[in-house]
Amino acid sequence: MSHRSIPTYRSRLSITGRLMRCCGAWLLVSLGACGEAPPPGASETQPELPLKIVATTGMIADTAQRLAGDLAVVEGLMGPGVDPHLFKASEGDVRKLAEADLILYNGLHLEGKMGDILVKLARQRPVVAVSDAIPESLRREPPEMAGNYDPHIWFDVSLWIYTLEPITAALVELAPEHRDELEARRESLRQELEGLDAWVTEQIASIPRQHRVMVTAHDAFGYFGQRYDIEVIGLQGISTLTEAGLQDVDRVVSLVTERRIPAIFVESSVPRRSIEAVQAACAQRGHEVAIGGELFSDAMGEQGTPEGDYQGMVRHNVTTLVEALR
Numbered sequence: 001m002s003h004r005s006i007p008t009y010r011s012r013l014s015i016t017g018r019l020m021r022c023c024g025a026w027l028l029v030s031l032g033a034c035g036e037a038p039p040p041g042a043s044e045t046q047p048e049l050p051l052k053i054v055a056t057t058g059m060i061a062d063t064a065q066r067l068a069g070d071l072a073v074v075e076g077l078m079g080p081g082v083d084p085h086l087f088k089a090s091e092g093d094v095r096k097l098a099e100a101d102l103i104l105y106n107g108l109h110l111e112g113k114m115g116d117i118l119v120k121l122a123r124q125r126p127v128v129a130v131s132d133a134i135p136e137s138l139r140r141e142p143p144e145m146a147g148n149y150d151p152h153i154w155f156d157v158s159l160w161i162y163t164l165e166p167i168t169a170a171l172v173e174l175a176p177e178h179r180d181e182l183e184a185r186r187e188s189l190r191q192e193l194e195g196l197d198a199w200v201t202e203q204i205a206s207i208p209r210q211h212r213v214m215v216t217a218h219d220a221f222g223y224f225g226q227r228y229d230i231e232v233i234g235l236q237g238i239s240t241l242t243e244a245g246l247q248d249v250d251r252v253v254s255l256v257t258e259r260r261i262p263a264i265f266v267e268s269s270v271p272r273r274s275i276e277a278v279q280a281a282c283a284q285r286g287h288e289v290a291i292g293g294e295l296f297s298d299a300m301g302e303q304g305t306p307e308g309d310y311q312g313m314v315r316h317n318v319t320t321l322v323e324a325l326r
């Protein structure tokens with residue numbers, strides 16, 4: 001598999017010219033020489049407000065809604081507890097995607113089963129991979145991913161800040177008369193997230209070093225561990241496609257027992273049985289390890305709960321870790 005993401009409408013747009021709507025189809029129309037005025041009636045190409053935006057994960061949907069304000073209605077396809085690695089779009093999802101003015105997805109193969117449909121949709125409307133904005137030098141390329149980048153970028157808040165740029169740019173493209181307002185919201189959200197990043201750093205540093213280890217069901221927290229200086233041990237690989245084998249369980253049990261790690265964690269979007277198997281095996285070796293609570297990894301919590309938005313989800317995870325390990 002390659003690292004290249006789907007060529008987006010936006011990147012094509014910026015190269016080729018201006019997009020015009022004709023007979024229900026989107027056509028790219030070259031403007032020719034620079035400085036030429038847009039063709040008459042070009043404003044008709046702008047979709048009506050509020051924009052219809054569909055995002056794959058809840059984290060992207062929440063971020064896009066914060067940036068768009070009342071200029072858009074953003075819907076996330078993957079609800080609480082949904083595993084994006086395994087998610088397949090239903091007929092209803094495909095309908096929503098086909099009606100959207102803008103589609104936002106994570107990329108880096110997180111939405112492993114949606115590649116074909118996103119390619120098709122990108123021919124007719126802007127389809128933006130928010131991870132495209134993250135410099136390659138900051139992307140993790142763990143050996144177990146065999147040449148692919150780790151897609152779990154949202155748990156390094158400093159990386160997630162990069163996604164504000166392409167989302168805002170796509171919104172400005174669709175609602176250019178609201179540029180100032182959109183850019184002001186981007187700056188204010190950037191400041192909030194910088195504050196969150198500093199808070200996470202401080203909280204994790206309060207865990208004694210020998211206990212600063214998080215054992216979880218799958219390797220969703222690689223970026224988190226790297227940014228906030230906590231060792232991360234996942235029972236499964238980066239994707240949840242392969243369930244934890246017996247060897248993995250054995251390796252983790254030895255480590256937890258030897259280091260007397262007080263707690264291990266379950267994840268909202270991954271079955272808890274592998275983590276329970278580790279707990280039982282540790283008990284057999286005379287080490288009682290607690291299940292330190294549920295971490296939100298690839299999906300946020302229920303809407304209306306504190307974990308139902310991106311920042312709340314990050315805070316929940318950090319508080320859960322700190323209380324169980326400190």
Ligand SMILES: [Zn+2]
Nearest residue numbers: 220238239298
């Ligand atoms: Zn994952």
